[in-house]
Amino acid sequence: MKIFYGVQGTGNGHITRARVMARELNAAGFDVTFQFSGRPADKYFDMEVFNGYQLKDGLTFNTHKGQVSYVKTALQAKPIRFVKDIGSLDLSGYDLIISDFEPVTAWAAKRQRKPVLGIGHQYAFGHDIPRAGGDPIAERVMKYFAPADIGIGLHWHHFGQPILPPIIETPAFPQSVQANKILVYLPFEDIGEVMTLLSPFENYQFHVYAPEPIASPYSHIQCKPLSRQGFQTDLYDSAGIISNAGFELASESLQLGKKILVKPLHAQMEQISNAAALKQLGYGHTMYNLDAAVIDEWLRHPHAVHVTYPNVAKVIVDWLKDGMPAMDADFTERVWEKVDVLQVSY
Template sequence: MKIFYGVQGTGNGHITRAREMAKAFAEAGVEVTYLFSGRDAAKYFDMEIFNGYRVMKGLTFHTQNGDVSYLKTAFDARPINFIKEVKALDLGGYDLVLSDFEPVTAWAAKLGNKKILGIGHQYAFNHRIPREGGDVIATSVMKYFAPTRRNIGLHWHHFGQPILPPIIAPHEPPPRSVANKIVVYLPFENPTDVVRLLTPFKAFDFMLYTPAAITSPSAHIRVKPLSRDGFQNDLYDCAGIISNAGFELVSEALHLGKKILIKPLHSQLEQISNAAALKQLGYGRIMHELDAKTIARWLENPHRVRVTYPNVAHILVRWMLDGMPPVDEDFIEASWSQVNVLQLND
């Protein structure tokens, strides 16, 4: 089987998900060509698993101080260049095209009448799941950004819909966590504002991951460059995370049993809806602005949830190799029956 796999590269969550799929494909002996779009080629890191991957400009969302700027997004879209990339993408010779919300691949497959499957969290929004913050622009973006004829949506809970659990690395939780260690990943916020916000909480050690080159004036706030291995090591034994409401990081934190505080991007349907789902499920706390009082209450609250998810990447690869039969109730139930939710208060 020969697959072409397009991955949205604007955020790291799609790439994290694709890494797990890449491992499953490699173990099954499937030949895969990877395409990433949404950021400059030089800004991708720890990409060794995607041997010989390709990069295109594609489309991306622009943010400023925690808010999506649709005006700047539209201004930088360069539709002529995007159309050229779509027309130039040759998908001939592939048995299946996959898109993790990657627009060049999705539109090239659509216009070329190729067999395509969408896999990702965004495709869960085709079903009745918690949804907030939607408007005409946001809803249109979700529908037309990377359209696929068939798709598999992913979420933290099934909500009675034909969707699957998250695709994450199946790690065992640590035997113990460092009680005062907090991982902070707020790439869409001003990092200077974040440092200022965390400075008063000197009883805690914050691992602040940011693409910005800044220096922390406080010993209890360690500013770290983006690194897959470094981030995973800190995430593994920390007590909790403070992050934007990206799907993949929250999924990993839930799987490891971490305390969660999220600050969704303004004007971003997916992140605002993720916050609503997290609140409905009781899996974490929300702050809609960078708020010291909310952080103080969250730091002192020991409640956390551990959600054990199966190896969904292996489930999906086996399903593809079996010819992608209809996703029926038995398939969905078999996947969710392996999920276990444990409430923790230590």
């Protein structure tokens, strides 16, 4: 089977999920062409698993100091380029089209009347799951940004809906953790402001990853460039993570039993909803602004949640091999039966 697989490149969560899917698809013998859009070509890193890939401009959201700006997003969009990319993408030679919220692929398939399988967290919003921060614009973006005929939604809990657990790496639980080591990933915030915010907490070691790292004036704060391997190494033995409320990183942190503090992007319904879900499930803490008092309280909190998720990428690949039968309640229930939730302390 030949598969065309489009991946939204804004942020790193979609790409992280695609890496896991790529390994399982390759192991199963599928012939896959990957396409990424949403960031400049020189900003992609650690892409070897995709065995060559193609890029499009696509669409992305403009952010400034932790908030999505729909006005700037519209002004910086390239609609003519977007329409041309859709028109020039030939999908006739492919047996299956998959979109991880990637709009060029989704709309090109729609134009060519080829059904699209959507895989990703955003497709869970087609079901009754925790939602917050919605408005008419956000609702329409979620619905029409990268439409799919069949959507496999992913979330940390099923909420009584036919959705699946996250697609993440499934490493062994860390045998040793540095109780004072905190990983920080707030790429949409001002990095200097973040380090100033963390500077009073001298009993902790902060490893801050940033798209454009700057020199840290503080001995207990390291600022590092984005690197999948370096990031995973620091995440593995840290006690907790401070991040925006993206889905994939929180999923990995739950799998590794890390304390979680999220600061959702303002005016971004998905992230605000993610923060609400983490709070509802008791899986993490939330701050809606960069708040030293909230960080102080969270750092003193010794408890975390360890959620063991199955290899959902393999579940989906096996489902593809079986001819994509209906994902009914019995199917999804069997997957969720393999999820285990434990409390841990540091």
